[in-house]
Amino acid sequence: MAARDLSDSPSTETDDAPSPVTSRIIRRKVTPPPISGSTVARPRLETRLAQLIQRNRIVCVYATAGAGKTTAVTQTSRRLGLPVCWLSLDDTEAATGRLLTYLEAALAIQAPGVEGLVKTALTAGLAHTEVAxxxxxxxxxxxxxxxxxxxxxxxxxPESLAVVGAFLEYAPSNTRIILVSRQELTFARGGIARVAWLPVLGEADLAFTTEEAAVALSRSDSPDLDPEKAVAVTGGWVTGVLFEAWRSAGHATGLGGEADPLHGYLATHILAQLTQDEQDFLISTALLDEVTPPRAEALGIADAAALLHDLRHKRLPAAWDGPALRCHPRFREYLLARANRLDGGTQRALHAAHARLLAGEKHLEEAVEEFLRAGDLDEAVTVAEQAVDTVLERxxxxxxxxxxxxxAPVRRDDHIRLTGAELMLAISEENYRLGVRIADxxxxxxxxxxxxxxxxxxxxxxxWCYLHAGRLDDIKAVLAVGRFGAELDAMQYCMTLLDDVPERPAAGALSGSPLDALTMRVHYYHGNLTRLLDPPTSPWAIKAAESWRLGALLAMGHVDEASASYQAICAGQDPGVWLYSLFSVELLRRLGEPDQAWRALLKGRERLRASGSVMLELLSYVEEAALELRFNGDTASARAALEQVRCHQVGREYAFVAESAATWLGFALLLDGDDQAAMRCLRQAVSSMQRGQRILSLPAAAVYLAEAEWRSGNEERSDRAADLALAAAAQQGSNHLLLDALADFPLVLSRRLDAAPEADSPWHELGRALRSRGVAVTAPFAATIQLTEFGRVAIQVDGREVRPRIKKSYELLAYLAARRQREATKEELLDALFDGRHDESTAAYLRQALRKLREVLPEDCVRAEGNRIRLDEHLVxxxxxxxxxxxxxxxxxxxxxxxxxxxxxxLSIATGEYLPEFESSWIEHRRxxxxxxxxxxxxxxxxxxxxxxxxxxxNALVEEVLTEDPFRESMWRLKMRVADVFGDAxxxxxxxxxCERALGQLGTTPASSTRKLLDNLRR
Structure with missing residues (x-):
């Protein structure tokens, strides 16, 4: 421990000194404090702290001011031999972006690869905890x-603590972290908040023992003091022992964060030894973290060099670096407290002078804060113009x-950067109405x-703000004169959603700006779904892709993944206007939750109206129509909602809004039997989608058009519309939206199947998929009862296997579970389970099988009602x-x-025979x-x-198929192509x-396509 923890000592450069290009303020924060030559070694304390650090990833050092926390950590860190990154915090780090910048600077000294990460990620709009x-x-x-x-x-x-907590949570296991604080810290969020306890080095550990106090006092100016008495009176408080604060009247031991005894000592025993000019000098320069003659003179202090020369020979709790004076933090706190008692005019003058000094040294943010403290708004606004972009980037x-x-009182229209800041704040808060007011x-x-x-x-x-407000002329006017750049390109790309310009601008890579969200929005409505699922090339692009990736997941049928991701987003942050007001409604609609979907729609519309986004509000009316049609079958209410869109200028001028509304209107008209109106509406929508290459709704619109054309007697047009729907689904990379529409009008698929000569056409694939939609595929859930059918037969109830005492009970459950309505008459069961034998013996056996099945299942799961036996409708x-x-x-x-x-x-499920050891005719048929x-x-x-x-x-799958069915000629062809890939003629x-031998058993030969493939592969 330093013999004089607050005493003067020569500054020494450390091996951990930051790069010369680092700003002076940051350099001071990230440089470990020097240890003076009079430092007293404290092996007991160093060993204790070193053991805590070696055994634990995070260690807290909690003690009052002047307890020697920083010195103890500095000494121990040198003993450990690990590369040290140091950050000394102050009140300015309450701004979380600034905190992250300084934290990066501290880490970059030993890990230069982290440089630039924070700026790039913050510019892209990632949450500060994510950046941490x-x-x-x-x-x-x-x-x-x-x-x-x-x-x-x-x-x-709390926001800053959350950032630190996020860093602590994700820090690697071999990174050791020491938190030094005067008071205990509470982390409310993140994994660190769930840690039951953190190892703490506290007041008792840091307190001087009598032996340590004796060594420290022997090196001080008071070697004759009794160390035992000093420790007894002060409780071992390091500063109290070294500076004799315990001799002051009304002394307290310094516990609980109380620093008044130290302040009393500094006033009585430090400042009292100085002249009035020297006292005034120290108080007036307390604003400076480092006092030099030029910097002191910048505050208006005359004879600064002479005063500093005189002070160098006084006993002060400060360090000297050449001509520069750096007061110990605790001493500086006291001096600042004294400065705050100066009259208002003097304080304002000092802050204004300090602000000008900081501005001249290019510490612009600090200068703005000082000008604001001085009440000098005119100078503050000038410097803020230069500094605000940096603040926003963080x-x-x-x-x-x-x-x-x-x-606000001194801002003018020519303060363009502040206007830009106001715009960005409006957009960050999704307050498009405010953004429009600023632009107007x-x-x-x-x-x-x-x-x-x-x-x-x-x-x-x-x-962008005008876009949400529906101000098309203003959008075009701004874009016509806008400066070229990635953000303007994104907005130009967005305009392709509004009109049918065929030669739309190409969408480039994400730029890392907040406007990336706009680019992702356009990808979504153009139906570029697979592009949204690709992982972003940069981690900071994740934020922009987040919302629209969920939209793509939902559109492609990954409902559960989209739901889980949405819940995760909502748990950690505000989901934003689009996700909250529109996506959540569509998600709940697809999950089949009508009540929740309606509540989400109404709550979301309130937020949309507050944001000033007319565009998104109209899309909510489209979603309202979808709810009316899907849940209520109410075409009148749906058409009324869509009329709200059609009557609005945005609903007519914004093509992607008009197309979405027209798709649902065409569906409603078809349900009403107004086929001619549906055909006209859908023709216009499909044509617009094709011209603008906006294909998100095209699979559905084209299917509905195919139905309308067929009803109107236009068979060829109907086929072309159906084929267009299939092509759009292929372009999207998913058949999900196409299958949804075909489920509405399955005859569209039937007609294409009739016209398809090949049995393995894409339409046949869709047919198989549509036929299997009797099984729920979008909302899987944990089964109460699980029946194992392949390879062995078993019944589990809530994860526990049960065994009915009659074998036929298994078959009874399997048969009922396989039925669409999950019920059957007794005659049907006798036909299926007993091969049609209807006598007293089989009827009794069926009753026994039913009774034994009931014994092992939850109560009332299987019911006999009259002539019918059924599974309870609530049973899963x-x-x-x-x-x-x-x-x-x-x-x-x-x-x-x-x-x-x-x-x-x-295929991994269907391993083994279906219901082995059972031989009923229905089982053979299903098998x-x-x-x-x-x-x-x-x-x-x-x-x-x-x-x-x-x-x-x-190759492995081909062999499995041909083992089961050697007559699959397409697999023989694939086997030939695989052999060709491996170069095996x-x-x-x-x-x-x-293939010849297999087909020969049927009295036939390979098809011409197979022979042609052989010829081609042998060339």
């Missing part, structure tokens, strides 16, 4: 010791908002074009065959690797159906594996000959 997690994760497996000193400065700033919106509020204010002042021409981002943000029964068919149906809505994965999961379906699926999976380049998997010929 990314920063921690970026350390990799690097072994570090991070010290966060003066953490009490954040105790009253997403310290609360700081920017406070500046704007305080500077500029237009009224004849400055809007100037602002748009000065910045791509400002031009795009004004246009999961079966292997049902899950198998569910996956097959889900796969029909997918493409590529996702489809192959889902089919493989289905045969499932076996054929399994072979069909293996054929499809083999083709998919080949297409996706998984040739070993394709002999296997190509062997496969063809195998």
């Amino acid at each position: 997690g990314m920063l921690a994760d970026s350390l990799g497996d690097r072994a570090l010791l991070l010290v966060l000193d003066n953490m009490e400065c954040l105790a009253a700033a 997403a310290d919106f609360s700081v920017a908002k406070r500046w704007l509020e305080q500077l 204010r500029l237009a009224a002042a004849k400055r809007r074009h100037e602002v748009a021409a000065s910045s791509s981002r400002l031009a795009a943000m004004m246009a 029964v999961g079966t292997d065959s049902g899950r198998f068919q569910c996956l097959v149906s889900e796969a029909a809505g997918l493409r590529g690797p996702d489809r192959l994965t889902t089919l493989s999961c289905a 045969e159906q499932l076996a054929v379906l399994c072979v069909d699926i293996r054929c499809e999976a083999a083709e998919l594996a080949f297409t996706t380049g998984d040739f070993p998997r394709a 002999d296997r190509i010929i062997a496969a063809y000959r195998g």
Whole structure:
């Protein structure tokens, strides 16, 4: 321990000194404090702290001011031999973006790879806790010791503590972290909040023992003091022992954060020894973290060099670095407290002078704060113009908002950057009405074009706000003069949603700006769904992709994944206007939750109206129509909701809004039997979608048009519309929306099946998928009763296997579970389970099977009502065959690797014979159906594996199919193609000959396409 914890000592450079380019303020914060030559070693304390650090990832050092916390940590950190990153906090780190910037600077000293991450991620709009997690994760497996000193400065700033908590939660296991604070810290969020306890080094540990006090006092100016008495009176409080504060009248031991005894000592025994000029000098320069003659003179102090020279020879709790004076933090606190008691005019003059000094040193944010403290708004607004962009890049919106509020009396229209800040704040809060007011204010002042021409981002943000308000002419006016840049490109791309310009601008990569969300929105409504599912190339692009990725998941039928992701977002943050007001409604609609969907619609519409987004409010009326049609079948109410859209200018001028409304209107008109009106409406919508390449709703609109054309006698037009729907689904990468529409009008599919000569056409795939939709595929749930059917037969109730005493009970449950209505008459059961024998013996056996099944199932699960036996309607029964068919149906809505994965999961279920050891006729029939379906699926999976380049998997599946069914000629062809991939000409010929032998058993020969393939592969 230092013999004079607050005494003067020469500054020494450390090996951990930051880069010279680091700003002076940051450099001071991230440099570990030096240890003076008079430091007293405290092996007891160092060993205790070192053991805590080695055994624990996070260690807290909690003690009062002057207890020697920082010195103890500094000494121990050198003993551990780990690379040290240090950050000394102050009140300015309550701004979380600034905190992250400084934390990155501290880490970059030992991990230079983290530099730039915070700025890029914050600019992209990631939540500050997410950025903290990314920063921690970026350390990799690097072994570090991070010290966060003066953490009490954040105790009253929950947002800042949340950022620190997120960093602590995601920090690597070999990174050790020490939190130094005068008071205990409470982390309310994140994994760190769930830690039952954190190891603490406290007041008692830091207190001097008598032996340590004796060594420290022997090196002080009071070697004759009694160390035992000093420790007894002060409780070992380090500062009290060293500076004799315990001799002051009314002394308290310094526990609980009480620093008054130290202040009393500083006034009586430190300042009292100085001249009045020297006291005034120290008090007036307390604003400076480092006092030099030029900096002191900048505050208006004459003879600064002489005063500093005289002070150098006085006993002060300070350190000297050449001519520069740095007061110990506790001493500086006391001096600042004295400065705050100066008269108001003097204080304002000092703050204003300090602000000018900081501005000259390019510490612009600090300068703004000092000008505001001085009440000098005119100078503050000038510097704020230069600093506000940096604040916004860090997403310290609360700081920017406070500046704007305080500077409102002196702001002018030519303060363009502050106007930009106001716009960005409006957009960050999704307050588009405010954004429009700002842009209109500029237009009224004849400055809007100037602002748009000065910045791509400002031009795009004004246009974005106008977009939500439905101000098409204003959008075009701003874009016409906007400065070229990534943000303006995003807005130009967005305009392709509004009109039918065929040569739309290409959408580039995400730029990392807040306008990336706009680009993702356009991808969504253009139906580029697979593009939204691709993981972003940069971690900071995740924020922009988040909402629209959920929309793509929902549109592609991944309802459960979309629901889980939405719940995760809502648990951690505000989901935003679109997710909260529109996506949640569609999600609940697809989950079949009418009451919740209606509540979400009404609550969401309130938020939409508050935001000023006319565009999104009209889309909510489209969603209202969807709810009326899907849940109530109420075409009149649906058409009334859609009329709200049609009557509004935005509903007519914004093509993607008009097309969505027209799709649901066409559906309602078809349900009403108004076929001619439906045809006209849908023709216009489909034509508009094709011209603008906006294909999100095209599969549904084209299916509905196919039905309307057929009803109107236009068979060829109907076929073309159906084929257009199929092509749009292929372009989207999913059949889900197409299957939804075909489920509304299955005759559209039937007519295409009749016209398809091949048995393995895409329409046949859709047919199989549609037939399997009797099984719920979008909202899987845990089964109360699970029936294992493949390979063995077993019944589980809530995860526990039960065994009916009669074998026929298993068969009875399997039969009822396989029926669509989950019930059967006794005659049907006798026919199925007893091969049609109707006598007293079989009837008694059926009664016994029913009774034994009831004994092992929950009460009233199986009911006999008159002549019918049924499963209770509230009972959930999961079966292997049902899950198998569910996956097959889900796969029909997918493409590529996702489809192959889902089919493989289905095949993994159907291993072994269906209901082995049971021989009833219905079982034989169902066993045969499932076996054929399994072979069909293996054929499809083999083709998919080949297409996706998984040739070993394709070959294995082909062999499985041909073992089961050697007459599948398409599989022989695939076997030849696989052999060709491996360059095995002999296997190509062997496969063809195998095909010949197999088909020869049927008295036929390979098709011409197979012979042609052989010829092509042998060339």
